[in-house]
Amino acid sequence: MPSRDFKRTDRVGAELRRELGLLVHAAVRDHALPSVSVSDVEVTRDMDWATVWITALQAEQAPVALKALKELAGEFRRSLARGMRLRRVPELRFKYDDSVDKGERIDQLLRADEPTAADGAVED
Template sequence: MGSIRQNKIEKVIQEEVSKVFQQNARELCLGAMVTATVVRVTPDLSMARVYLSIFAGPPKEEVLQNIQINKGKIRGDVGRRLKDMRHIPDLEFFIDDSLDYAEKIDELLKK
């Protein structure tokens, strides 16, 4: 469990990263629908792990690779939106597979 400040920063970064993906879907997400589901910031606020749900489009790994290539641009866009923050954490992106995991559990429970 993080501090109150960490939690606020995580929420704000999650909202802004999702907005960046919505506005630049073709370029960054290769036409797929991408949302930031969870953001975890380190205690020193130097790094943020962003977990993404990727729907409808090219393979998830391909979309994630394109996002990794453009993470500097994404961080810059988030920084321009968050002028109040002195330092924007470095962003690391990961595929959030919790929905797939939940589906597998549901299938097993139905059997």
């Protein structure tokens, strides 16, 4: 019998990420929201809640998009209930994923601190 390394909550989270990605993309287009995408979905063990992590193309516009997505959460949940084979669709909580912003900031700091050949750095 194969090992069960991939939990049910992980499978449900992956399916929700795919479906919500499409729904969020349509909402961005239809409601003229700032460009955002779903980066991850974490489902609680009891399947009552799903935290939907979003990233924004422009970080300063993320609060506007996040507020609109929170208002559309009920509509998203109803759409998921019609399209997915789940007994109960979890409540959706939208949160901003700032890991991309942090990564870009670290990259900028590293690039600014790189020694150049003009600085007298010795190359092998």
